[in-house]
Amino acid sequence: MTRAPDGSLRSRPGGPKPEPRFGNIAQDSLRRQATSAEPDFTAIRESGDFRSLRRRFRLFMFPMTLLVLAWYFTYAVLGAYAEDFMSARVLGSINVGLLLGLAQFATTALVVLLYGSYVRRRIDPLVDRIRERAEGGPR
């Protein structure tokens, strides 16, 4: 009986590759054993690819997280301290507060889309390259 080898067991040299099992929930994503010995993490960290990966990651994630939080707290603080502004009616009984709340929904959707396109363009290819070099066959 073959069982998908546990992913956390690193570097079992020559470990058997798991048979692809039909009808499995995620058969295209069975783990693969690292074939070579432990990768040299310090060398990878100092490599140009990893540096630019880290830069690209931080360039998007940190400012975007801060922006999302700032926008959310603006909304919350306005609700707590600017009642008159939030209660101003815009369309019938729909007021500024409700619209800003719904705007949070819209921006959340927008950030998910932006994030998706950013990581697909700028992050994933670099990750693939670094992994290819670190564990994909003989160097």
Next chain:
Amino acid sequence: MSTHVLAAGPVGDPTTTVSVFVGFVLMTLYVVYRVSNRNATASDYYVAGGNITGAQNGIALAGDWLSAASFLGVAGAIAVHGYDGFLYSVGFLVAWLLELMLIAELVRNTGRFTMGDVIAYRMKPRPVRAAAANTALVISFFYMVAQMASAGGLVALLLDVQSKFGQALVLVFVGIVMVLYVLIGGMKGTTWVQIIKALLLLVCVTLMAIFLLGKFSYNLSDLLDRAAAHSPLGQGLLQPGAQYGGSQTSRLDFVSLAMAIVLGISCLPHIMMRFYTVPSAREARRSVVWITWTMIIFYLATLFLGYGATALVGSEAIQHAPGKENSAALLLAHRIGGSPLLGVVAAIAFATILAVVAGLTLTASAAFAHDVYANVIKRGKADAESEIRVARLTALVVGVLSTAGGIAAIGQNAAFMVSLALALAASANLPTVLYSLFWRRFNTAGTLWSMYTGLVSSIVLIVFSPAVSGKESSMFPDVDFHWFPLSNPGLVSIPLAFFAGFVGTLFGGKEQDPARQAEMEVRSLTGVGSGLVEPRRD
């Protein structure tokens, strides 16, 4: 214009409700039994062998997250307090962006079963794992007691079981079913319960919202007007300040709550654990994308349901029903579709509680068995078989304890206890997780300082808050030992925990291993060395 909802007596027909619910339990138990024919390894039991797809996990996450408090509670808060209740919806939604951008993928790349795996990566493993297990157990316990307590209220409403003993009996039944899910099904079984429940809940809530809007010819303004007319708050229902307006302290409390909500979710132990059930970081990303879309639909629907309940049922009737605010969605279901719809919604609400407590039980048992037993007591030398045995035993103990806690807490405000759990998660876990992922110098001392400061400070501040004593709405209204003005500690305890982590790191000196640090940094961003393979698609 008063409605015919009575203050006493069951709402709807108990036979319908009970039979729909029992049908659900039997169906899910069957599914759990069928999918879980192999729970042999620890990985199977804790994380379903890591073989759940991103989409499935996203829906299961929704099932795990949409607890009674975030479904019945939010709808009820909007129905009664109006705009101030809407903050929950927005916070619960925006919080997933932090999970998406900073946590899910990196945590998937670095860990294996529990949050302890991530933070023990480059620290001294034993004290750090013990701390992680402590916080996970405390958070999960509070969360679970809140769920169980709201199950008690639900029973009172639906079956007209008013006696404490009768409610306790039902809770014991809930406890038994949830332990069965976990023991028989492990993570795979629990995941499928959550998927089934989440789909039912989403379909049901969406249809109800569309129907409601249809009743007002898709004119939101009319719906709001009608809601305002049926609330003692009048137009105040649509404006901020109904619940948290007035004094400076209560405004600050509103901000504190907002902070705990948005920062807490991403670090709840049972949410983090779900990311280990997918095979790779990109599947983890896919799951967060799925749950975010799900949440957008769900909380939009909840907004309409909340105001719709006020418009059609009326605030007064809701507050006089047994179960108070929490019954808003159910009363609305009864008003729209009579007993059958009520039966369906009530069964889903019960199923919600079952699915969430099952996920929590599993998380708590993993925290104890994997972190405390296998890695602290046995120093990583426990064999998988005895680890699973300990995990199953823990699940049983946790089930008994949380049932007992739930019985003791019947009638307490579930939303309050959940916001407590969120504040705890945001203070005890978030600083540590972020620091250990992004700050090279962060060390064992910083980890311990931050976790324990966050945990202890939020518990102490809660105990001495007006939520526990000194006010009519408190847990113990008759005594007054409160000195902390806010009922949610987040505003103080979260920054404090960040600060403690910083200071602790400076005091801890340079004990860490630069090689492990490099390994964690590379592994968290790329997955190199994790053994995880990105599925090739498109």
